[in-house]
Amino acid sequence: MELFEVMTTSGAIREYLDVPVSDQTVYEILNAARFAPSGGNRQPWRVLVVKNRESRRRVRELYCDGWKEYMAHIKKGFVPFAPIDDGKWNGPAVDLDEAAAMTFNNEYANHLDEAPIFLVLLARLEDLACLDNGLDRQSIVGGGSIYPFGHNILLSARAYGLGGVMTTVICRREADMKALFDIPKEFAVAALVTLGTPKKFLTKLTRRPVEEFTFVDKFGGPTLGAPTR
Numbered sequence: 660m661e662l663f664e665v666m667t668t669s670g671a672i673r674e675y676l677d678v679p680v681s682d683q684t685v686y687e688i689l690n691a692a693r694f695a696p697s698g699g700n701r702q703p704w705r706v707l708v709v710k711n712r713e714s715r716r717r718v719r720e721l722y723c724d725g726w727k728e729y730m731a732h733i734k735k736g737f738v739p740f741a742p743i744d745d746g747k748w749n750g751p752a753v754d755l756d757e758a759a760a761m762t763f764n765n766e767y768a769n770h771l772d773e774a775p776i777f778l779v780l781l782a783r784l785e786d787l788a789c790l791d792n793g794l795d796r797q798s799i800v801g802g803g804s805i806y807p808f809g810h811n812i813l814l815s816a817r818a819y820g821l822g823g824v825m826t827t828v829i830c831r832r833e834a835d836m837k838a839l840f841d842i843p844k845e846f847a848v849a850a851l852v853t854l855g856t857p858k859k860f861l862t863k864l865t866r867r868p869v870e871e872f873t874f875v876d877k878f879g880g881p882t883l884g885a886p887t888r
């Protein structure tokens with residue numbers, strides 16, 4: 660596939676056909692994804708390929724816990740877990756017991772453990788040069804050394820006719836994930852990526868146009884107009 664087509668049509672795929680994907684294919688996907696950039700080229704990623712069925716079910720349960728919290732935030736009108744006006748995360752904005760008691764119906768969460776490929780992305784904290792550490796706001800730079808790798812996995816999967824989604828609500832249950840998979844303390848759980856053969860490709864993506872997020876010379880200044888062809 661042509662590069663721009665892949666970039667502009669790789670939507671989040673959360674429903675998969677019941678078609679197995681070989682280890683060889685997973686290897687090839689990761690073999691391309693590993694060329695992702697990272698701060699200082701430290702490549703902080705490790706990948707758990709989870710095949711054990713019981714572990715996958717447990718991850719699904721943990722994911723559902725996180726999802727309930729996420730939805731509880733939305734129901735109360737918050738951007739889930741977002742830093743607020745002081746630029747910092749100030750703890751859960753909802754009553755977590757109340758959130759845990761919520762019922763919800765989410766197809767992806769309900770069938771998460773059935774995804775043909777199940778990859779837990781880990782980041783070695785000691786390898787993250789967080790250049791915004793110590794600033795009086797939420798740190799974000801560290802994630803830049805792991806999520807390009809995650810997105811590369813999704814793009815690479817397209818070459819094999821596969822699709823997937825990178826998810827992070829599982830990070831709400833990092834302690835349980837560490838216990839489940841014997842993850843050493845110097846690693847963070849960065850994401851869960853599920854992949855498979857899409858029931859259907861979602862290629863019409865809703866994204867803001869360049870004019871809405873670009874300024875010239877000064878924040879709030881003129882936008883960068885589309886080229887005249």
Ligand SMILES: Cc1cc2nc3c(=O)[nH]c(=O)nc-3n(C[C@H](O)[C@H](O)[C@H](O)COP(=O)(O)O)c2cc1C
Pocket residue numbers: 669670671672767806824825826827828829861864865
């Ligand atoms: C950092 C990150 C975290 C995400 N976490 C989740 C998640 O926990 N659960 C989920 O279903 N999707 C998750 N997504 C997928 C987004 O919801 C998806 O990329 C976005 O809504 C665009 O969807 P579309 O490609 O279908 O337009 C995440 C995406 C990113 C980049």
